[in-house]
Amino acid sequence: xxxxxxxxxxxxxxxxxxxxxxxxxxxxxxxxxxxxxxxxxxxxxxxxxxxxxxxxxxxxxxxxxxxxxxxxxxxxxxxxxxxxxxxxxxxxxxxxxxxxxxxxxxxxxxxxxxxxxxxxxxxxxxxxxxxxxxxxxxxxxxxxxxxxxxxxxxxxxxxxx
Amino acid sequence: xxxxxxxxxxxxxxxxxxxxxxxxxxxxxxxxxxxxxxxxxxxxxxxxxxxxxxxxxxxxxxxxxxxxxxxxxxxxxxxxxxxxxxxxxxxxxxxxxxxxxxxxxxxxxxxxxxxxxxxxxxxxxxxxxxxxxxxxxxxxxxxxxxxxxxxxxxxxxxxxxxxxxxxxxxxxxxxxxxxxxxxxxxxxxxxxxxxxxxxxxxxxxxxxxxxxxxxxxxxxxxxxxxxxxxxxxxxxxxxxxxxxxxxxxxxxxxxxxxxxxxxxxxxxxxxxxxxxxxxxxxxxxxxxxx
Numbered sequence: 001x002x003x004x005x006x007x008x009x010x011x012x013x014x015x016x017x018x019x020x021x022x023x024x025x026x027x028x029x030x031x032x033x034x035x036x037x038x039x040x041x042x043x044x045x046x047x048x049x050x051x052x053x054x055x056x057x058x059x060x061x062x063x064x065x066x067x068x069x070x071x072x073x074x075x076x077x078x079x080x081x082x083x084x085x086x087x088x089x090x091x092x093x094x095x096x097x098x099x100x101x102x103x104x105x106x107x108x109x110x111x112x113x114x115x116x117x118x119x120x121x122x123x124x125x126x127x128x129x130x131x132x133x134x135x136x137x138x139x140x141x142x143x144x145x146x147x148x149x150x151x152x153x154x155x156x157x158x159x160x161x
Numbered sequence: 162x163x164x165x166x167x168x169x170x171x172x173x174x175x176x177x178x179x180x181x182x183x184x185x186x187x188x189x190x191x192x193x194x195x196x197x198x199x200x201x202x203x204x205x206x207x208x209x210x211x212x213x214x215x216x217x218x219x220x221x222x223x224x225x226x227x228x229x230x231x232x233x234x235x236x237x238x239x240x241x242x243x244x245x246x247x248x249x250x251x252x253x254x255x256x257x258x259x260x261x262x263x264x265x266x267x268x269x270x271x272x273x274x275x276x277x278x279x280x281x282x283x284x285x286x287x288x289x290x291x292x293x294x295x296x297x298x299x300x301x302x303x304x305x306x307x308x309x310x311x312x313x314x315x316x317x318x319x320x321x322x323x324x325x326x327x328x329x330x331x332x333x334x335x336x337x338x339x340x341x342x343x344x345x346x347x348x349x350x351x352x353x354x355x356x357x358x359x360x361x362x363x364x365x366x367x368x369x370x371x372x373x374x375x376x377x378x379x380x381x382x383x384x385x386x387x388x389x390x391x392x393x394x395x396x397x398x399x400x401x402x403x404x405x406x407x408x409x410x411x412x413x414x415x416x417x418x419x420x421x422x423x424x425x426x427x428x429x430x431x432x433x434x435x436x437x438x439x440x441x442x443x444x445x446x447x448x449x450x451x
Contacts, residue, residue, distance in 0.1 A: 001167060002165050002166060002167045002208065003165040004166055004167065004168075022165070023166065023167075023168030023210065024162075024163035024164070024165065024166065024168075024200070026163075026197075045162075045201070046198060046201070047194065047197070047198060047266065050263065050265060053265055054267070056268075057267040059239075059263050059269075060264060061265050061268050062265045062266065062267045062269075065193065065197050065198075065265075065266070065269070066193065066197075066269060067190070067192055067193060067197070067212070068169065069168060069212065070168070070193070070212065070214050070215075072215075098257060113264070113265070116264075131264070131350075132264060133353055134263055134264070134349075134350055135262075135263025135264055135265045135266070135351065
């Protein structure tokens, strides 16, 4: 029936959840409104800016452009699931220390796109980093510091210092 | 924001086809990377939405030299981009995917969804026309095959009948000494092409004469446009730069480009000239090296 609520089961940041949702609910709205995980930002809601980037089964996607129902049975990771308690992920740490964060609105998306890259490719070239965050717009034009921060984080994660 | 609809998530093709025959007005969603934009704007307000994203049987890439390439309709853009088999035998498809939107979109969007959206700016359609690809469609009444070229009907309209869905993309193995290339004009990598050009050139083994040429243009008309006049300029000739310029001019004359914030029809026609010449040159070099 039209407007009928649908059952949705998914894992968010390692915890299993069950919901009843309207099928047109976007994943980003489920995360922000139902789970209050407001670290994931809404910039454009039109698949243009990348601020809403999260991982589904380890891959970076735009949560404004995925129906929550399409995440049924899957594992979602948001920016809140990246740090280890109070200990920032090396990517977050590098972005803070290197001054990559200006207004910070695009930062959660930048972290999620960079993390998807480094999870797959621990030693990316600069070009690969640029490609990975190509879908994340920074209104402060702060791309260079972000790219450098990902390089710093990658090196640290590989065990260098 | 998105209007109410009744939602179904079939797990098999049979189940999807049965739902499609039952709900004639249903809209299909795959990755939704195009459809959700349209639903949010309420350009479409379907009563029924059939979500086929979970049909894992349509996510595959098979290659056999005699049969060519077979790609399941729900294969992700990112999977095509990264496929070693596609990189080896159909490099142009992988290259095209690299600039199709962003990684996030390619990680969720499917090749079939892109084709069925019917946007003349879409990258895969032009490349698949140049590669002489066919599409396998299915309904509860049976299957049919249609060429990629015939599948496009008008702006955002494709030849999918009520109850039908796209199952598979079939790309024949190109003849020997064939080169295919694709490029588009974009402001930022991953943008929709302001115009796009896909060119395939087949040379004869002994004298290097162009035996076959296929040229398809994106954002140059209300459908991905096959530029047959331009192809005619190349057939039966030993290709020179002046011929490629002529082909570009012929192609531009065949277009009926849209006007939008990205460019006027006049600008697009000029760019068609530039891109047909440029891409044909790349295709020619690939054909010589093949």
